[in-house]
Amino acid sequence: MNREPSRHTLPFLLIALLGLAAGGAAAPPSQKANPDPRWTVEDVIRAETARDWTLSADGRFAAWVRSRIAGKGDDEKRSANLWLSPLADDGEAYPLTRGKHRVKAPRFSPDGRHLAFLWSRPLPDAGEKDPAGQLWVLPLRGGEPWPVTRFDRPIADFRWRDDERLVVAAAESRSADERQAKERADTTEVVEDRERTPPVRLYGVDLDGEVSRLTENRHWIDSLSVSPDGRWAVVTEQQSLSFGFDGKTPPKTFLVDLATGTLTERFADGRLRPYKVRWAPNSRGFYLANEFSSHPIYRTATVTELHFHHLESGVTEAVDLGERGLGGDYHPTADGVIALVADGVRYRPVLATVGGEPPRNITGTHVRNLDRWALAADGRTVVYSTSSVVSPPQPFVAQLAGTTLSRERPLVELNQRWRGKPTGRREVLRWQGALGDEVEGILSYPLDWREGRRYPLILDIHGGPTGTDMDRWSERWPTPNILWRQQGAFILQVNYHGSAGYGLAWAESIANRYYELEIPDIEAGVDLLIERGLVDADRLGTSGWSNGGILSAELITRTQRYRAASVGAADVEWFSDWGWVDFGATFDNYYFGGPPWERVDHYLAKSPFFRLTEVTTPTLVFTGTEDRNVPPHQSWSLFRALQQIGKAPTRLVIFPGEPHGLQKIAHQRRKMEEDLAWFDRYLFDQVRETQPALLPDSPLAALLERATAARRGAAYGRQIGPRLIPEAVPFRQLQVARFEVTRAQWAAFEPSLEVDPLEHNLPMTGVSFERAQAYAAWLAEVTGEAWRLPTLAEARALAAAAGSDGNTFEHWAGYAPNPDDRRRLEARLGAAFDGQTAPLLLSVGSLPGHGDPALFDLDGNAAEWAIGEDGEGVAHGASADRASDPRTDSPGEAAPLYTGLRVVRNAD
Numbered sequence: 001m002n003r004e005p006s007r008h009t010l011p012f013l014l015i016a017l018l019g020l021a022a023g024g025a026a027a028p029p030s031q032k033a034n035p036d037p038r039w040t041v042e043d044v045i046r047a048e049t050a051r052d053w054t055l056s057a058d059g060r061f062a063a064w065v066r067s068r069i070a071g072k073g074d075d076e077k078r079s080a081n082l083w084l085s086p087l088a089d090d091g092e093a094y095p096l097t098r099g100k101h102r103v104k105a106p107r108f109s110p111d112g113r114h115l116a117f118l119w120s121r122p123l124p125d126a127g128e129k130d131p132a133g134q135l136w137v138l139p140l141r142g143g144e145p146w147p148v149t150r151f152d153r154p155i156a157d158f159r160w161r162d163d164e165r166l167v168v169a170a171a172e173s174r175s176a177d178e179r180q181a182k183e184r185a186d187t188t189e190v191v192e193d194r195e196r197t198p199p200v201r202l203y204g205v206d207l208d209g210e211v212s213r214l215t216e217n218r219h220w221i222d223s224l225s226v227s228p229d230g231r232w233a234v235v236t237e238q239q240s241l242s243f244g245f246d247g248k249t250p251p252k253t254f255l256v257d258l259a260t261g262t263l264t265e266r267f268a269d270g271r272l273r274p275y276k277v278r279w280a281p282n283s284r285g286f287y288l289a290n291e292f293s294s295h296p297i298y299r300t301a302t303v304t305e306l307h308f309h310h311l312e313s314g315v316t317e318a319v320d321l322g323e324r325g326l327g328g329d330y331h332p333t334a335d336g337v338i339a340l341v342a343d344g345v346r347y348r349p350v351l352a353t354v355g356g357e358p359p360r361n362i363t364g365t366h367v368r369n370l371d372r373w374a375l376a377a378d379g380r381t382v383v384y385s386t387s388s389v390v391s392p393p394q395p396f397v398a399q400l401a402g403t404t405l406s407r408e409r410p411l412v413e414l415n416q417r418w419r420g421k422p423t424g425r426r427e428v429l430r431w432q433g434a435l436g437d438e439v440e441g442i443l444s445y446p447l448d449w450r451e452g453r454r455y456p457l458i459l460d461i462h463g464g465p466t467g468t469d470m471d472r473w474s475e476r477w478p479t480p481n482i483l484w485r486q487q488g489a490f491i492l493q494v495n496y497h498g499s500a501g502y503g504l505a506w507a508e509s510i511a512n513r514y515y516e517l518e519i520p521d522i523e524a525g526v527d528l529l530i531e532r533g534l535v536d537a538d539r540l541g542t543s544g545w546s547n548g549g550i551l552s553a554e555l556i557t558r559t560q561r562y563r564a565a566s567v568g569a570a571d572v573e574w575f576s577d578w579g580w581v582d583f584g585a586t587f588d589n590y591y592f593g594g595p596p597w598e599r600v601d602h603y604l605a606k607s608p609f610f611r612l613t614e615v616t617t618p619t620l621v622f623t624g625t626e627d628r629n630v631p632p633h634q635s636w637s638l639f640r641a642l643q644q645i646g647k648a649p650t651r652l653v654i655f656p657g658e659p660h661g662l663q664k665i666a667h668q669r670r671k672m673e674e675d676l677a678w679f680d681r682y683l684f685d686q687v688r689e690t691q692p693a694l695l696p697d698s699p700l701a702a703l704l705e706r707a708t709a710a711r712r713g714a715a716y717g718r719q720i721g722p723r724l725i726p727e728a729v730p731f732r733q734l735q736v737a738r739f740e741v742t743r744a745q746w747a748a749f750e751p752s753l754e755v756d757p758l759e760h761n762l763p764m765t766g767v768s769f770e771r772a773q774a775y776a777a778w779l780a781e782v783t784g785e786a787w788r789l790p791t792l793a794e795a796r797a798l799a800a801a802a803g804s805d806g807n808t809f810e811h812w813a814g815y816a817p818n819p820d821d822r823r824r825l826e827a828r829l830g831a832a833f834d835g836q837t838a839p840l841l842l843s844v845g846s847l848p849g850h851g852d853p854a855l856f857d858l859d860g861n862a863a864e865w866a867i868g869e870d871g872e873g874v875a876h877g878a879s880a881d882r883a884s885d886p887r888t889d890s891p892g893e894a895a896p897l898y899t900g901l902r903v904v905r906n907a908d
Helices: 007-017 041-045 176-183 481-487 504-508 518-531 547-558 584-592 600-606 608-614 632-645 665-682 699-707 743-749 769-783 792-800 809-813 819-832
Strands: 049-055 061-070 077-086 103-108 114-119 134-139 155-160 165-171 200-206 211-213 220-226 232-238 252-257 262-266 275-279 285-292 303-310 316-319 326-332 337-343 346-352 370-375 381-388 391-401 404-410 426-432 438-444 455-461 490-495 535-545 564-568 619-624 650-655 718-720 723-725 728-731 734-737 863-867 873-876 904-906
Touching: 041 481, 041 665, 049 103, 049 370, 049 381, 049 391, 061 103, 077 103, 077 114, 103 155, 114 155, 134 155, 155 220, 165 220, 200 220, 200 232, 220 275, 232 275, 275 326, 285 326, 303 326, 303 337, 326 346, 326 370, 337 370, 346 370, 426 518, 438 518, 455 481, 455 518, 455 547, 481 490, 481 665, 490 518, 518 535, 518 547, 535 547, 535 665, 547 564, 547 608, 547 619, 564 665, 584 600, 608 632, 619 632, 619 665, 632 650, 650 665, 723 743, 723 769, 743 769, 769 863, 769 873, 792 863, 792 873, 809 819
Parallel strands: 455 490, 455 535, 535 564, 564 619, 619 650
Antiparallel strands: 049 061, 061 077, 103 114, 114 134, 155 165, 165 200, 200 211, 220 232, 232 252, 252 262, 275 285, 285 303, 303 316, 326 337, 337 346, 370 381, 381 391, 391 404, 426 438, 438 490, 718 723, 728 734, 734 904, 863 873
């Protein structure tokens, strides 16, 4: 019997899922491309992502998690829903869940009949107080998902054991002591309370929800991998709750016999500390990643090795990936592994084998810019993501044959609102930095770059310090790079000494030399761009979060040439950092050569706090109140010192309840807005209003804008000689008439038209398409400006910028009348206004809607002529005689008496 899901089952699957109360999978409305070419904060904040790709064993389906912003106000958060992509040439992606509850870690059963995933949706009949993150299973041949675990704690990890059973890792159930504390509402925390921290163990779960205990280990399992034959698991178990802080007691690795629950320790000598364990397809052994360092205790600056452990012999062999090691993900094949090898600003995809043979490069269309990938058990089907600094991520499916990726096909389009927005150009640079070493970085150009001009420069310094600036799309809240480039700035990202991706010697080079190599590396890159004539030396800025903020803070104490700085989550004195940070000893002992009581002078010399008297750079400071990576008192110290010294303007922005990385969407948005306003003021010499009392889409804003409109007497328009013509205002890449062409303006074109002075500002209607074109041609001739009618796409973009308060039939009726009611109302209008033409028209601008305040009547009054794709005229948009809601009105165009025009021209 064929037990695999087929493409023909998908419609039934979707119909079944429509019945889910909280996780229904009806496809959301398709996103329309945003015709606005300018980037906004919302474009960056509302970026969609595709992650957690997993493939069915036969390579026919991919499951993944699509993340996007949902909700408003306090409910605004990033959703994460499950999608399914058939990988045949004509397959389309389908949503399997929807709503606010978050999905992660989807995994196919070996036979492809079920999908298991962790879901934050409350258990049925359990209420919102039930612990989030239980394990759910979805049948791919139809039916609703159901929870297979009902633990009183979230599931930490899981894997399929066979078609009907799974292995899960979870903390032990609540003790009597915990239950009593909960009843007393006692939220006291004891740091690293070994006695009361519940162990994390393995459990077996079947599709009926039957649970069996597999292990009774004493400590805390933090990773899990199950062999394809379901006989074995590899787990790592933390032995100390303070290991992250001091690195003294490393985790142990165990091979678990899933039939008996027996744990056998492997790698007891501690040389290898496995993570990212992946089994070979034949279950005869497993691959493991290992962070290698030359330091005897701390694995802080490392290169990632890959090894293969033979199950039967216990022998472990290295997999040769070159001196820079593993950079991205890897996946076992029948012949070895495919791996993304570290190679500076890009990964290099290779096929590697056990036994010392050099890795072979994989070829294909996108191999220079692969972000991540997933491989099906068939060893042939690959799903990957590709992007660059100037190319947003795009998922593809391809076929792997030997070392060749072919038959690449895009899977799903993300971020359709970004269509048509410019991304500019980027350049990978190399220059001589500290110690005469070659430094690599990425230069992103201003979006309006013209050769021969000098532009401002903003440093975007990465964290870590063992981070890496990659040639990949990285537009996120920490630094609004695309918006700064839109303002006209270069962005320089530097892979300074200590960065990952360049081998162990480079990563370890700043141990005991923190700041000493990174700052010269960065400064040399800035000098190079000034020497090349690209950058204005008087308009430099620096920004960064975490180690990027740390280096920015150091930078402004060493030079006064930077005009603006954004310092996020940064240390400025290292004495208190040692004890306050979750990894204080491992980091500070490594980079500063020991604890502060042993190296007082060294810690003092390395702390920028004691040099802040030299700072003249206006400095914006950020911190989250719950940050355990860089404690918030560090930002307070930086701010207070600069404030009291008084040489540099400063501002401290605090995000309540936030850890090291901002989670709340409102806080991410505010971070970017603060950055933009600060650099506008101090680098771009513009003042951005930070406390606007006037909402830009309010009727009051439109009223104030209308007061600025050009007019002759009471008639709207601008004067050219004796003629009254439309006034133009900018809209995206167009100049657009502020109002529909009025009767007074039309009279300049058609002098025989007699216009009652009381009707000067009524829109000119009853105009044919041909006469509208003739008016535009006449206007172009008399002004010397290329006026024309808008294309249909441009007219749609204008209508999309409007609100819903315009002059439509709903305005007059007080509701949205259905076709029968409208006929009755029209009959009464005809009787009451016998002989009067177009009685529903209002003077242009009478009812400004909630749209662009400089433009009026985009959402009603007269329908406006546009040029369709076939060159024919289309009367587009709402009008006073039509309802704006198509559900309450019969189809059709506005009556000729309610059809007019608006003219446009291309921006200069």
